Amino acid sequence: MTDQSNTFTLVDPIKGNLAFKLFSFENNSYFDHLQRNNYFSIIWIKEGSGKLKSDFSSYSFDTDTLLAFAPYQPFMLSTDKPIKGVSIQFHPDFFCIHKHHKEVSCSGVLFDNIYHPPYVKVDTTSAATFNLIINQVKAEIPNDGLAQYEILVSYLKIFLITASRLKTEQQVMAKMPDDANKEPFILQNLKEAIEEHYKTRHSASDYADLLNISAKALARITKTHFNKTISNLIAERIIIEAKRELYLTNKPVKEIAWELGYEDEYYFSRFFKTNADVSPQLYRDTVGFNRMADLAIN
Template sequence: MIQKNNFTLINPQTGNLAFKLSYFKENNPFDHLQRLNYYSLIWITKGNGNAKVDFSEYEFTEGTLFAFTPYQPFMLNASHLEGIILNFHPDFFCIHKHQQEVACNGVLFNNIYNPPYVTIDEISKSTFEMLMDQIKKEMQNPALAQYELLISYLKIVLITASRLKTEQQPENQIETTEIKEPFILQNLKNYIETHFKTKHAASDYADMLAISPKALAKITKSYFNKTLTDLIAERIIIEAKRELYLTNKSIKEIAYELGYNDEFYFSRFFKKNADVSPQLYRETVGFGKADT
């Protein structure tokens, strides 16, 4: 890739990527499995294909904006793509700490029930193009308070994309002739959110919903394109990552709070789902105390 298509800000303390804007054309840099230790926004401006993300597959077209969290596995299958990539490390901007300001956590990122993308419509397209252009200019000619200005632009990107996705979510919701199934799914979401720290088995949730495990598995796969076991695991991993990044709790303590008495079993579970050990995740993604 030509150098002028990459604009990178490095954290001087760690030497790691803090913030990056890049453009890709003709080649597809995501044609193999990715597990990046920073947040990624990937805007497909030309092309279409198939995306493999976590345990699911999605078709995508021109105008799709993907949002991936650190170490979330993904791959884009397409012969010809053009687009813009915005990467930022949690040390540069932590979405958990700034949730009240940006409210993208659970919408753009860390949403286990909806596809990890939003469609950039024609009205929003000019806004995103303007923002990307401003970010590019600032990174080409850094001046006083560059960090603060880039954070401001990033916040606008995240807020705009989150609003778009919130507006588009009704289109992503389940269409069915049966009223019973969406009610079951809403209850399932609530039960997972309430009990994921103590109940890890799919059968536990089937019992709570008074439905057979087989029937619930069929509904979950049909509506979320994931198994119930996958949904439970993803929710646990989201919480584990948050604790690893935002607190100084030991891995043993985090494991116990998430319902695992065996620290080593939890570590194997985490590595299986995040492709990295809890300790390495903490070390590479960064560590920031919750009160900073």
């Protein structure tokens, strides 16, 4: 455990890597260059505004915005007004959101949500909860006492659940004005089609045919509502599933590739590296479990 001013860090005693970190920031020096971290990152912008570049898209953010990024998800912040806030970082070995999905339900909401921006607006009630949790974490980390890990994980769970609930509520509210609009109906069909067929259908034209709409029209609607191309959405969905398999299982890369519709393991590996910036094996080595024994222990 290290504690330097407003930085609180726990290091994995076995691997020597970051396990959990909480720190305050007074400027954008930490995030002004491309980030591709092998851990989850949560950034609460308490003051300031600017632009977020993440994956294939760009978004605006302002005061009281919570940003959330999965391991190796690229992001970078540029500012219009100086930013201040708090960041929480944790490795999947410290807390695996995939294994604890039923408890926190943040996978597909806060993280790995290909259809919504990677942020949520923080209201007054949630801000009070977040501040309380952050203060509890700051008080707990220096103790290094009995069941410290379990306590910190409990605080992290509450933080993630609160943020996930908030984002879910905001997504529901955002959809309401468009109920009478035909486009959201088409987009819902597109989401369902991608979820059903992403392992076997990898081209944008496949989904235009499935939805009985021209490829050009579907591309325009998708870009307008998701700020991404259909190919982006398909690629992101495949990568999310590949990461999940690399993390949670000990399947060979060749088997994962085949299950995702790629007969050529090397083509799949190039596709994965292009979209995740690391090879499947390096992702497994730095983020996921590499042995079934690890799964049994954890």
